[in-house]
Amino acid sequence: MRLEDEIKQATFQSEGQKAHLNIVFTAGWLQQRQAAVFRPLGLTLPQFNVLRILRGQHPKPATVALLIDRMLDKTSNASRIVDKLEEKRLVTRTVCPANRRAVDIRITEAGLRLLQQIDAEGLVDPLRNGFEALTDAELKTLNTLLDKIRA
Amino acid sequence: MRLEDEIKQATFQSEGQKAHLNIVFTAGWLQQRQAAVFRPLGLTLPQFNVLRILRGQHPKPATVALLIDRMLDKTSNASRIVDKLEEKRLVTRTVCPANRRAVDIRITEAGLRLLQQIDAEGLVDPLRNGFEALTDAELKTLNTLLDKIRA
DNA sequence: GCAAATTTAATGTACCTACATCAAATACCT
DNA sequence: AGGTATTTGATGTAGGTACATTAAATTTGC
Structure with a gap:
């Protein structure tokens, strides 16, 4: 549908303002569709994205800093997203032996299986x-x- | 900056996947910049957007349903965004006399002045x-x- | 070697999103 | 008119975003 109809706005100040709104609106549209796909699996979109980064590192661990570096949203709170994944036993967290400030985060077998299933069903x-x-x-x-x- | 560098991902499964990520990433980038502009004014982006819709209606009132219809994010909770604006005395809420289920929401003089200031400074x-x-x-x-x- | 600075992650707070549920007012239907 | 359905908005809850602060470990500089 045309943006004009989606948000009931007949005209825009400029083509640039329309493009701005269009990008934001389309991103929301895409994210909502993806979120709906993951909901039955008990995963949110940020959780899925972190899980995928961890699979990319596997079997090496990632740190919180590495997750942030690769995430779309740099200011999102990777710590708390990892909390949720840990509760679901999809990742593990252990203090990094080489640097006890850092935390080694690893995807578990259950996490790998879940991503495998998502891939197999072509959900992304x-x-x-x-x-x-x-x-x-x-x-x-x-x-x-x-x-x-x-x- | 190229998307590849922004999220440290050298390759993408397809041009479509890259476009998907690029739209979401660019939308976030735009919204964060806009939010930073409004923060010193004590306004969030959704609050600003609602205020702008109300100015568009002024001096007629809007209802919550009308706000949702015109908002970029249809699932956002217009009720609670109006709560915040009401606390700041930028809008008023009165029960609609013609339909006591509905609520008439109006931008106040202070709200109009704030938007005026934002326009004058070219912040959007x-x-x-x-x-x-x-x-x-x-x-x-x-x-x-x-x-x-x-x- | 030790104090100060930096790095790394966790936590607190305010607000937003997404969705389900609830309550009140109104519309509908016979 | 009276009971049921629908509309309209508010509210509860779980999770996310944005930013400031804190705490611990490490690095740096003298």
Whole structure:
């Protein structure tokens, strides 16, 4: 649907303001759809993202600092997201022997199985999440334009 | 900065997955910048957005349902955002006489003055928020591509 | 070698999001 | 009119975001 109709606003101050709202609105739209997919699995989106980073490190551990470095949202509280994953026994936390300030965080077998299941069911496939409507050239253009905004 | 560097991920499964992450990351980037601008004024971004909708209605009142209809995030809790604005005396809430289930929400003079100040200082000008890097044609392309994703 | 500075993570607080539930007012239907 | 359904908003709860502060371990500088 056109942004105008989604938020019932007929006109915008500028094409730039419309693009701004459109990016924010589309991001919310995408995140809500993804969150709905993970909800039945008892996972939130930030929890899933942390879990995926941990799988990328596996079998090496990650620290909280490493998670933050790789997360989309740098100011999100990785400590507390790890808390939730630990409660669910999807990750473990141990004091790093080499540096007792740091904490070694590792994905468990149960965590790996859960991600495996999500992969097998194709739940994160971008082609099923709105991106099938765009050609590869359009996607590249989109990526270039977004990078320019943050340049 | 390129997305690859922002989140330290060298490659992506597909251009679609990269675009997905790029939209979410860029939206976060934009919102964080805007939030930082409003913080010294004691306003959060959702509070500002609600206030702007109320100014659009002024001097007519809005209901909670109308706010939700026009908000970017439909699931956000407009009731509680209005609570905060009411505490700050930027809006008033009165039971709607014509329909006692509904609540008439109005922006106050103080609310109008605050928005006036924000306008005067150009704090929401998209040209100062990353969009000056794109031509009007590029912005139109961007809007078209984003609309396609949600089609 | 020891005091000061820095790093690393956890925690406190305020606010927001997402969703379920509740209560009151109104509309509907016979 | 009277009972049921719907509308409208508020509220409860779990989790996340943003930022400041704290505590412990380590590094640095003299």
